[in-house]
Amino acid sequence: MHNVRRVKHTEEQKAQRRKREQHDIQKFQKLNAEVIKRDFSDLGRVLLLTTQMLKMCPEHYTAWNVRREAILKLEEQDQKVYIDQLKHELEFTASLLPQNPKIHWIWNHRRWTAIRLGGGMEHELKLVNLLLAKDPRNFHGWTYRRWVLRLQFNNNIPASEVEKELKFTTEKINQNFSNYSAWHHRVQQLKQLPLELRPQLSAELEYVSQAVFMDPNDQSAWLYYTWLLEGDLYTVSTEVLKEQLDMIEELYSEDRTAYAARALLQLKSLLNMERDQKLVDDLIEMDPMHKNRYRV
Amino acid sequence: MELLADKHLQYVEQLDKSKDDLQYWLTSHLRMNGLYWALNTTFLLQKPDLIDKEKIIDFVLSCYDESSGGFSADTGLDPHLLYTLSALQILYLEDSLDRLPDRNKTINFVKELHQPDGGFSGDKYGETDARFVYNAIQSLLILNALDEVDMTNTCTWLQQCQNYDGGFGFMPGEESHGAMAFTVVGALKILGKLDLIDSDRAATWLSDRQTDSGGLNGRPEKLPDVCYSWWVLSGLAILNKVDWIDKQKLSNFILQAQDPDKGGIADRPDNEVDIFHTVFGLAGLSLLGHPGLAQVDPIVCLPSSISAKLYKDNKLTLK
């Protein structure tokens, strides 16, 4: 259970709630007993029962399994009915996800459906866009987005699509640069782009610097900045490192934050400069929770 | 706030008395996990006899699926790795692994979920993620059958879950998530391949999960949550870096999330408690060395006295 405030109920309130819930408990038990029977003599009925169960309890993973088995039996009987049912499954999961965006089983069922339907994935990206607009950090949504792209292009995503995704992350980051999920997605896209299409290192550094200067206490942009400097993807010249050192020193002189101090230590280490003990001491003072790490 | 051990035991005792609540039924997909969490809670609070042994074993066996060898979340539901591991943990905690109907069949259930790319899926319908890889590996450990599966590509798969930022995603290429520290680091530790990951970078990302309140969050710029006192801290403990965070501040955060009236621990102070956050809050406190709790093993989330036996069965030296 997450994000549920504690409220104290009187015994009377509890009794009232139990009375209210009796009907639903009976409904659940009845549906559960029917669903786990796996009686496939009437496929329409199985679909109806599992719909009722999953609307009531979308975590009922066995109901999802029974439903898929029924749909596969439809396929044996009538190809057109089967395809129509798969299209209906997209609507069904799309109706459940906005209220339950973190339930693995629903996403799982949607993947199963999307694989079987094949074809264009525009509707899938549309759904993800909708859910990421509601919660830009929903990692299920981001994971699904990457999965859909791999499926659509059979693991071989063309550069033009990767560039579109890169633009999408810019859009999301511009809305809120604290959105680390978007920064992560950006890293994944850059890694896929061939060298000649990759944005220049200077442009990326400039872009992330804006975020860092706007709020030097935000972890998201700093993580991206650190990654750029580590040279995982770009070769970072001594000249660039020195430029960055000057820039972060300027930032640090105006606004002394632990993240800026960490970046300075990283830059000095990358430049093979001596360990700045004064900076380490300041860092420990600013961020005492991590003092043992900084002392190493 | 001090540790309210007696209250937590009372909280555990009333858990199966809530069958009049709709919530009890809507969470039947967590029944088997919930029992493991409750039993582990009683072990951590050093009252392992609180839950009736025969009753809990009967329930576990009622969830056994004869055709596959796996276990389900509740009687009549389908088998899945998530519940198979909890069932095995319960049997092992109760020193009753010999009640397992067919050990080889259960080993096969796990084996058949091994994917060509090295991952494991949770059941025949599920996709692969690091939770299921961990489930499979600890299940095989309890079944003393780790050497029956070639884990070479699984080790590579787990290694690829580590990101450039040091954290671990649910799958290779996915955003780092605190919960995956326990699964990836724990699984690699059991397999003896911890050297495949960048430990310092991992410990840096993990210790950065501590927020000003003292609590740990699961991802950058998210709210702290008691359950990461297990998922994240266990990773740090396996890497021998628990002192990279402020232990006292984390202890205080967990203790403040206790419900002083009915017992149990919530995700955050003043929120509603549940058994999930109760057991992982207590396990976190145990890792922090809080007095009054049995020592917990960060690799398998079982009391260290029990895991010592487990490693001996497997002729493993993990410490």
Ligand SMILES: [Zn+2]
């Ligand atoms: Zn939590």
